[in-house]
Structures are given as C-alpha cells and as structure tokens.
Amino acid sequence: MKRTVIVILILMVGLQIAAAQSPAREHAERLGRGMNLSFLENWWNGTKAKNYTDFVKPDEAAKREKEFADIAAAGFKTVRIPICFGAWASLDKPYRWTNEDGLKTADVFIKRALESGLNVIVDLHHTEFDGQTAGAASTERLVWLWRELAARYKDTDPEKVLFELRNEPHDIAAEEWRAQAAELIKTVRAIAPKHTLVVGFHDWNSRKALIESAPFADGNIIYTFHYYDPFLFTHQGATWAGEGLADVRDVPFPWTKKVKIEVPASAKGKWVEGLIRDYEADSQSDKMFADLKAAKDWSEKYKAPIFLGEFGSYSRYGALADRCRHAAVVYAALGKLKIPNAWWEWNDGFNMFEKGTTRIAGCMRQAIDGFGR
Numbered sequence: 001m002k003r004t005v006i007v008i009l010i011l012m013v014g015l016q017i018a019a020a021q022s023p024a025r026e027h028a029e030r031l032g033r034g035m036n037l038s039f040l041e042n043w044w045n046g047t048k049a050k051n052y053t054d055f056v057k058p059d060e061a062a063k064r065e066k067e068f069a070d071i072a073a074a075g076f077k078t079v080r081i082p083i084c085f086g087a088w089a090s091l092d093k094p095y096r097w098t099n100e101d102g103l104k105t106a107d108v109f110i111k112r113a114l115e116s117g118l119n120v121i122v123d124l125h126h127t128e129f130d131g132q133t134a135g136a137a138s139t140e141r142l143v144w145l146w147r148e149l150a151a152r153y154k155d156t157d158p159e160k161v162l163f164e165l166r167n168e169p170h171d172i173a174a175e176e177w178r179a180q181a182a183e184l185i186k187t188v189r190a191i192a193p194k195h196t197l198v199v200g201f202h203d204w205n206s207r208k209a210l211i212e213s214a215p216f217a218d219g220n221i222i223y224t225f226h227y228y229d230p231f232l233f234t235h236q237g238a239t240w241a242g243e244g245l246a247d248v249r250d251v252p253f254p255w256t257k258k259v260k261i262e263v264p265a266s267a268k269g270k271w272v273e274g275l276i277r278d279y280e281a282d283s284q285s286d287k288m289f290a291d292l293k294a295a296k297d298w299s300e301k302y303k304a305p306i307f308l309g310e311f312g313s314y315s316r317y318g319a320l321a322d323r324c325r326h327a328a329v330v331y332a333a334l335g336k337l338k339i340p341n342a343w344w345e346w347n348d349g350f351n352m353f354e355k356g357t358t359r360i361a362g363c364m365r366q367a368i369d370g371f372g373r
Helices: 003-029 058-064 065-072 098-113 141-151 174-191 207-211 271-277 284-301 318-336 361-368
Strands: 032-034 080-085 119-124 161-164 195-197 221-226 306-310 341-343
Touching: 003 119, 003 221, 058 098, 065 098, 080 098, 080 341, 098 119, 098 141, 119 141, 141 161, 141 174, 141 207, 174 195, 207 221, 207 284, 284 306, 284 318, 318 361
Parallel strands: 032 080, 032 341, 080 119, 119 161, 161 195, 195 221, 221 306, 306 341
Antiparallel strands: none
C-alpha cells in the first residue's frame, strides 16, 4: 500500500511539472520558421558622447515598418526583434529613460509585427554596448530595465509575445550569468506572470553552454542558443568577429579539395588559422546535424523546449550558391529535429536576397522549405 501511494505521488508530481512546462512547449511549437529583423539593436549608429541614445533615426525606422508584412508574406511565423533598450536609459542611478522616442519606435515595431500575424520575441540586445561602458550590463541595471519593460508590455498577448531576457551573455562566468538570469526571471514574473520567457546561457548563447547547463525552476521558459557553424564560412569577411576573419574570403561550402583556402597574414598564429585547418571536418553535414541533435537531446533530457535564435551566413564574400547549400543543411536538420528557429537576418549583411533586390533567392527559398511548414 505504501509503495502504491509513493508511485501515485511521483506520477502526480510529474504531471504537475509537465503542466507547468506545457505553455512553453506549446509556444515553442508555434514559433516554427522565424526571422530576425535587425535595426533596433544598432547602437553604434548613435553618438558616444550621448551614450548612443540617438542611434535610431525616425525616418529610417518608418521605412522599416512594412518589413514585418514582408516577413509574414515570405512564410515565416515568428519575428525576433533585437532591441538595444539600454541605449535609451541612463547609466547612472536613479535609472531613467533618456529617449522616449526610441521606446515609441519599439512599440510601433511590436504592433506592426502583431498586425502582420507574427509571433514576436522582444529581445533585449547589446546590453553591454562595446564592452567598455561601465555598468551597462550590471544586474541592478538589467533588473531595472526588465521591470520597466515588463510593465510596458505586460498587456500584450502572452500567446503571441515572448520576452528574451538578454542576448548572448559573454565575458561573464556561467555562475554569475545564472544568478543574474534568476533575478531577471523573478523580476519579470512579478509583473508579467503569463508571458513565456526566452533564456540562453553564457558564452554568447553557445550550443555548448546550453548543453553544459541545467534549466531554471520556472516552467514557462524556452531555452535559446545560436549556431553559426562552421564559423569560418558563416563569418568570412566579418570585421567584428575575430582577428584575421576580415581577410578570409572565397571559402566554399562545404569544403572541397578543388579550392585551397589561403591563410591571410593577419590570421597566422591566430585561432582563425585553426578554423581553416579544421574546416574540412567542420563543414560536413553529418557533423552539423550531430551538433544540433546534441541540443535536441538536451531538450528531451530535461523536457525543456529549445529555440535556435540565430543562424545564417554573411554575404560579403560568401557566394550565394554556397550560402544556400549551408542554409539547406541547417534547415533540413532543424526540420528533422523539430527545432523552431530564426534566421539572422532579414535585410542586412546576412540577408537571403538575390543581389541588389529584396527578393528571397530561389535557392534560399528551397533551403527554407527544407524545414517544412
């Protein structure tokens, strides 16, 4: 009799946990194929002396509003909107908003996305600015930001709007980020108890950090990670991504013995030289599928839904045909593993368009469709 009671109690606890997690699982399933709309995170377009608060120009923002309808028309279900809210707030205490117009622009973007029938992820992006802005990403300041943001958006539809607490935490220890995230979760939950949260882990929301971490106690969280492998291909020519990468060009996908990848002088002895050395293995579709499956295995182990928040390839030197092959490999894996996702990005350097147009290239369309509906 005693053993039967224990079994029943265990089953009841399991059902309670499953019920607590079900909103996040249901929301994750609805996210499907998504897209990032890059614009409201570009703090570097602002004036440093003004703490970048002026980085959004109203005329430019107005031109971007229609892009949500374009994203929906292209068959995407979700838009992730990276927003540098921190640029519109003071760095000194007591914290206060310093640019209400920036906030109003964010409001309009969220409204236009919802009007287009999209799920919306409100993503707190670039909290640390250039890494030299003291105090910008302190727990105290981020708690203030989320207290304000949760109050501002608490009346949005929790079935359609999700809150991503911090994009790509980096230069922060795993334990420190976990403690900070716990404070942010508690802060949002006190104001917006029903909204699903999107939470990644340290080391730039890396897949490895996800796999090495455990979920939080809150049951209404979707866990996010980013996947830009093989990095040599996806970031060739990028001036911001590491010493030597800016001078890497004409990398094919996948590796082929027909093309010799030259090691530029700026990469010799640097980590990029190692990327070149390992590229043959790193660009194999089986290896990439195994990477993504490891994230899915983590999800199944903890019964915690996951979301690939960013993936894509930079178009500066990457040939369109190679970029399409890369996209096809990732989309096919995501479809098979049933991992919702958001491509980076709609309209800037990582876009899917035919050169000189705003039309998705045919081979990119085929890659997208490899994920399924």
